[in-house]
Amino acid sequence: MVASKKVAVVASRVDKAAELVAKAVQKAGGQALLVETERVPESLTMSWRPEAIAFDGMRLDSLRVFYIKAIYLGLPIVQPDRLNARNFELWQDQYVAEQQRQSFLYSILRDLHRQGRTFVNPVQTLDLHYLKLFQLSLLRRHGIPVPDTLATNDPAQVRAFAGKHGAIIYKPLAGGAAVSLLNEGDLTAERLQLLANCPILFQEQIQGDEFRAYVLNGEPVAAFQIPTTGVVDARAALDQCSPAELPAEIWETCIRGAELLDLVFTAVDLRRTQNGLYVTLEFNPTPAIAFFEDPTDGVVLRRLADFLVSRA
Amino acid sequence: MELYSEDLPISLSHEPERASGFFIPDLGRSYLGNEWYGSGGENAESQPSSLWPEAISPLPPDAYSCASPFLIPSLLELKLCTIAREAYAQASPFPHAYIDKPLHSEVADSIERALEELDMEPLSSQGEAMAGARGINYSARALEGFLGWLASDGAAQFHFWLVGLQYHGICHPQILVRSVPPGELPFEECHGATARLVVFYFLTRVWHPELGGGLYFGNSRTCGPTVSVHPDFNGMFLYYPGGVFLGVNPFIGMHKAERFRVITVSYHR
Numbered sequence: 001m002v003a004s005k006k007v008a009v010v011a012s013r014v015d016k017a018a019e020l021v022a023k024a025v026q027k028a029g030g031q032a033l034l035v036e037t038e039r040v041p042e043s044l045t046m047s048w049r050p051e052a053i054a055f056d057g058m059r060l061d062s063l064r065v066f067y068i069k070a071i072y073l074g075l076p077i078v079q080p081d082r083l084n085a086r087n088f089e090l091w092q093d094q095y096v097a098e099q100q101r102q103s104f105l106y107s108i109l110r111d112l113h114r115q116g117r118t119f120v121n122p123v124q125t126l127d128l129h130y131l132k133l134f135q136l137s138l139l140r141r142h143g144i145p146v147p148d149t150l151a152t153n154d155p156a157q158v159r160a161f162a163g164k165h166g167a168i169i170y171k172p173l174a175g176g177a178a179v180s181l182l183n184e185g186d187l188t189a190e191r192l193q194l195l196a197n198c199p200i201l202f203q204e205q206i207q208g209d210e211f212r213a214y215v216l217n218g219e220p221v222a223a224f225q226i227p228t229t230g231v232v233d234a235r236a237a238l239d240q241c242s243p244a245e246l247p248a249e250i251w252e253t254c255i256r257g258a259e260l261l262d263l264v265f266t267a268v269d270l271r272r273t274q275n276g277l278y279v280t281l282e283f284n285p286t287p288a289i290a291f292f293e294d295p296t297d298g299v300v301l302r303r304l305a306d307f308l309v310s311r312a
Numbered sequence: 313m314e315l316y317s318e319d320l321p322i323s324l325s326h327e328p329e330r331a332s333g334f335f336i337p338d339l340g341r342s343y344l345g346n347e348w349y350g351s352g353g354e355n356a357e358s359q360p361s362s363l364w365p366e367a368i369s370p371l372p373p374d375a376y377s378c379a380s381p382f383l384i385p386s387l388l389e390l391k392l393c394t395i396a397r398e399a400y401a402q403a404s405p406f407p408h409a410y411i412d413k414p415l416h417s418e419v420a421d422s423i424e425r426a427l428e429e430l431d432m433e434p435l436s437s438q439g440e441a442m443a444g445a446r447g448i449n450y451s452a453r454a455l456e457g458f459l460g461w462l463a464s465d466g467a468a469q470f471h472f473w474l475v476g477l478q479y480h481g482i483c484h485p486q487i488l489v490r491s492v493p494p495g496e497l498p499f500e501e502c503h504g505a506t507a508r509l510v511v512f513y514f515l516t517r518v519w520h521p522e523l524g525g526g527l528y529f530g531n532s533r534t535c536g537p538t539v540s541v542h543p544d545f546n547g548m549f550l551y552y553p554g555g556v557f558l559g560v561n562p563f564i565g566m567h568k569a570e571r572f573r574v575i576t577v578s579y580h581r
Contacts, residue, residue: 008313009316013320013321019316022316023316025316026316031315032315032316033313033315034313034314034315034316034320055313056313056314057313058313060313080344084478089478089508089552090407090477090552170335170336172336172339172343175343176342176343177336177338177339177342177343178342180336186335191335192335193330193331194330194331194333194334194335195335196330197330197332197333197334198334198335198339200335200336
């Protein structure tokens with residue numbers, strides 16, 4: 001007996017056009033599975049693990065084909081502080097005007113990049129700020145060590161993940177808040193029910209000092225070390241950072257990751273475990289420079305400027 | 313995931329109620345910054361989060377002191393402002409809000425008496441009396457004071473603040489005072505594409521909504537009223553006219569009132 005071929009139809013159940021496609025799929029001998037992303041996170045559970053993506057109790061990653069009819073996504077995300085700059089009274093009008101403005105700019109910048117101009121970085125890589133899971137998955141698949149990660153709105157998954165790891169941190173999926181350490185109080189039903197309002201990213205805590213490695217145009221530039229004693233989020237200890245050396249194989253990893261992510265210039269955040277293993281936390285598409293060295297004449301700044309001028 | 317089938321229920325079962333909020337308690341404030349949540353500080357948590365992205369900050373002190381002789385204190389505070397903004401923002405098919413008893417009761421009574429005594433000069437067959445923005449020599453002091461405030465920059469600031477609109481100080485208020493005896497025909501008015509905000513202060517003592525008395529908003533592209541309001545004495549109604557795009561025109565069923573009195577302020581670009 002041959003198992004029926006499954007096709008994910010990403011749409012609302014009341015979408016008539018999607019229904020026609022679903023019926024046609026069934027007529028063609030397949031099974032149409034409804035993936036109603038609009039019901040996430042409030043009424044359907046969804047969990048991301050590096051090796052398995054669960055959607056409403058089924059493995060989304062087991063499906064081989066997805067037909068997208070309606071999905072409400074938008075990147076880059078409209079920044080609310082830009083709305084007031086638009087000359088409209090109602091925020092609804094400001095929002096639409098800002099979207100149109102972004103379409104205008106984004107199209108032009110992407111087109112210029114496709115025409116061969118050098119961009120540091122290509123404008124589409126700015127999406128990486130918001131697509132942490134995508135980045136983690138890509139790095140992991142290419143053998144770059146990343147922390148064990150769970151992103152979910154499902155309390156049961158969080159409890160299981162907490163049982164697996166000694167210490168867990170959590171942070172927003174798309175940035176916007178400091179990293180926090182998960183404690184017993186966070187595992188109560190009262191707290192975990194809030195995940196159904198907004199999913200969160202959980203990670204095993206990598207104990208050890210943090211490093212930031214700058215890569216430019218496929219070459220190492222400089223590295224800095226940030227002690228993490230007494231802090232969960234290394235950004236709280238930036239005032240204690242100092243220049244550092246990294247092993248050659250770690251630089252190779254950083255350069256490989258930058259290429260994977262189409263980043264010409266990036267700062268890679270890494271943690272070094274007590275066993276000397278370097279674990280990658282994140283590649284930053286618009287890295288800050290001034291916090292780590294002389295803000296007017298540091299080596300990263302000078303190398304970046306030289307590169308920009310060389311391509312002008 | 314569900315298999316598509318003919319039997320797939322169209323409506324979903326009611327979702328269980330759960331507490332609102334983020335798992336990361338300060339995520340919204342952290343992401344957007346305090347300015348999007350009002351002034352921050354001790355009262356920050358009590359300020360609305362659902363009004364994104366209109367930040368609520370207190371009414372400027374000058375505007376507050378000018379309005380306080382006429383308006384009830386709670387109307388000048390953030391709590392009632394929050395309710396008004398939510399109502400205004402969520403109203404359909406155009407932004408509007410109704411507020412009951414905005415004026416101090418003695419002020420409303422005084423203005424009503426002044427309107428009774430006022431010898432209204434009809435400017436049209438519909439019995440309108442037009443009051444300019446400034447310099448009207450009314451004998452009734454209460455009415456004069458109120459109209460003086462309505463014509464002021466502080467009143468404009470207050471009205472815009474109340475519904476969460478930005479006030480750039482470039483509005484030109486037009487004030488219309490009406491005191492019309494029963495039996496007149498209902499009338500329509502169009503505030504046009506330049507109007508940014510229109511405010512009605514109702515001082516009509518008795519309406520007969522069962523007979524059609526009240527304030528109605530018709531849309532030129534649809535049949536019949538789209539919004540009906542039956543204001544009580546001392547009621548305030550604010551709306552965004554939307555100009556020609558929304559095609560929203562108010563008309564007032566004043567013939568069903570015992571005596572129709574209303575003061576209208578429209579702010580134009």
